[in-house]
Amino acid sequence: MEFLPAFFQLKDQPCLLVGGGTVAARKATLLVRAGGRVTVVAPELGPDLRRQAEAGEVTHRPGTFVPEDLDGMQLVVAATDDAAVNRAVAEAARARGIPVNVVDDRRLCSFIFPSVIDRSPVIAAVSTGGASPVLARQLRTRLETLIPSGYGRLARLLEDFRKPVRERFPDATERRRFWEEIIEGPVAELAFAGQMDEARRELEDRIARDQSRRDVGEVYLVGAGPGDPDLLTFRAVRLMQQADVVVYDRLVSRPILDMTRRDAERYYVGKQKDNHAVPQEGINQLLVDLAKQGKRVLRLKGGDPFIFGRGGEEIETLAQEGIHFQVVPGITAAAGCASYSGIPLTHRDYAQSCVFVTGHLKHGELDLNWPALVAPNQTVVFYMGLTGMPVISERLIAHGMSPDTPAALVEQGTTPNQRVLTGTVASLPKLVEEAQVRAPTLTIVGEVVRLRKKLDWYQPEEHRPGTVFSSHA
Numbered sequence: 134m135e136f137l138p139a140f141f142q143l144k145d146q147p148c149l150l151v152g153g154g155t156v157a158a159r160k161a162t163l164l165v166r167a168g169g170r171v172t173v174v175a176p177e178l179g180p181d182l183r184r185q186a187e188a189g190e191v192t193h194r195p196g197t198f199v200p201e202d203l204d205g206m207q208l209v210v211a212a213t214d215d216a217a218v219n220r221a222v223a224e225a226a227r228a229r230g231i232p233v234n235v236v237d238d239r240r241l242c243s244f245i246f247p248s249v250i251d252r253s254p255v256i257a258a259v260s261t262g263g264a265s266p267v268l269a270r271q272l273r274t275r276l277e278t279l280i281p282s283g284y285g286r287l288a289r290l291l292e293d294f295r296k297p298v299r300e301r302f303p304d305a306t307e308r309r310r311f312w313e314e315i316i317e318g319p320v321a322e323l324a325f326a327g328q329m330d331e332a333r334r335e336l337e338d339r340i341a342r343d344q345s346r347r348d349v350g351e352v353y354l355v356g357a358g359p360g361d362p363d364l365l366t367f368r369a370v371r372l373m374q375q376a377d378v379v380v381y382d383r384l385v386s387r388p389i390l391d392m393t394r395r396d397a398e399r400y401y402v403g404k405q406k407d408n409h410a411v412p413q414e415g416i417n418q419l420l421v422d423l424a425k426q427g428k429r430v431l432r433l434k435g436g437d438p439f440i441f442g443r444g445g446e447e448i449e450t451l452a453q454e455g456i457h458f459q460v461v462p463g464i465t466a467a468a469g470c471a472s473y474s475g476i477p478l479t480h481r482d483y484a485q486s487c488v489f490v491t492g493h494l495k496h497g498e499l500d501l502n503w504p505a506l507v508a509p510n511q512t513v514v515f516y517m518g519l520t521g522m523p524v525i526s527e528r529l530i531a532h533g534m535s536p537d538t539p540a541a542l543v544e545q546g547t548t549p550n551q552r553v554l555t556g557t558v559a560s561l562p563k564l565v566e567e568a569q570v571r572a573p574t575l576t577i578v579g580e581v582v583r584l585r586k587k588l589d590w591y592q593p594e595e596h597r598p599g600t601v602f603s604s605h606a
């Protein structure tokens with residue numbers, strides 16, 4: 134170890150910063166965030182530091198550095214672009230035994246600044262000992278994605294309960310086990326989701342009952358996005374890796390399913406067309422039953438759970454039964470397919486609005502507000518429209534849409550198997566038939582489809598027959 138990692142207590146401590154430029158300003162921000170009283174010595178200040186001085190965050194002492202500036206200082210940073218000045222500051226500080234950092238000159242430093250992940254009061258710091266600050270930043274970015282933004286909230290909550298927990302569990306091993314269960318369980322999830330009152334109640338309850346394990350589990354209703362695993366949210370990935378049970382359906386792509394915990398139980402509840410594998414009430418009940426067995430249940434759904442996903446119905450049942458749940462949004466098929474096919478859903482010149490509708494037939498019919506759908510300067514996106522394509526095409530034209538209006542079919546959007554076919558409203562049914570288009574496919578209707586010629590960027594692999602989506606378990 135070239136440097137000892139340690140954390141300075143800087144609250145109300147006088148700190149000296151020599152230099153007035155942008156690098157100095159960044160250091161000033163850090164020192165101020167840690168509560169330091171910062172004096173900046175520089176003939177003049179750059180715009181950033183000037184703003185900080187005007188806001189009263191730092192004090193400016195105009196002029197060049199003199200050793201007397203060090204009087205009473207607890208920490209010194211030299212951040213000028215003059216190597217001789219930086220060296221003078223470093224030598225003077227060392228002579229007085231004050232910790233000093235010189236930016237970009239490790240040899241003159243008695244301490245260095247790491248890359249910081251701030252989830253106060255939780256702080257993670259990464260350093261390469263000055264070998265490669267860029268590498269340290271990269272690692273920091275990775276860690277940022279792993280540590281939920283609510284970590285600080287959780288830490289504060291746990292801090293409030295240290296004393297009662299110590300009293301309740303005088304034995305250290307027992308206490309540690311209690312905390313571990315809490316940190317991996319619903320209390321933590323509630324805190325990450327910002328439900329602090331609930332989290333507090335739950336924790337109080339656990340302490341009162343001497344029990345960290347809960348008898349009732351919880352449900353995460355998570356949007357898995359349209360197919361590309363890179364489009365998952367950080368929260369989705371975290372919950373996918375901690376759930377004990379996965380309940381998924383047809384629209385969850387294989388690579389995404391593979392990211393769930395290997396030892397998790399899996400339930401396929403997908404509907405094959407015209408052959409409902411598990412009826413909706415069955416799914417609602419399954420989630421309740423699994424949660425009541427004390428499991429952490431991941432209900433994974435394609436796209437966004439609240440867009441044509443019946444996610445609302447599933448959590449209604451949970452709410453009635455008093456089971457904890459949270460909902461994690463996902464990228465809906467319209468957004469994913471639009472991006473990956475180079476078709477902006479709105480555009481200053483072509484469309485000022487965009488509607489999402491279901492093209493799912495009921496008794497061979499489609500009960501939609503057709504006059505509203507044919508309005509000009511609007512993009513219409515049909516989910517589940519394949520079987521109903523002849524009806525969709527015919528109705529739009531009958532209600533006054535020009536048969537030449539551009540339209541696109543996006544099959545297995547955002548996956549390596551993506552296929553995009555373009556035509557017109559009139560030619561859609563023929564297109565579906567001739568190209569043997571299969572679900573899942575999204576239909577985009579509107580002038581914006583023309584933009585694909587210019588904006589097509591995504592290069593899927595050669596279209597292969599078959600699907601990357603889940604079928605049977």
Ligand code: SAH
Nearest residue numbers: 436437442465466516517545546573574575
């Ligand atoms: N909740 C989902 C939609 C479920 S409805 C979401 O927000 O995306 C199912 C329909 O979504 C499919 O019939 C298809 O029209 C569309 N869809 C979902 N994933 C798709 C994909 N990868 N490519 C094309 N269409 C998709």
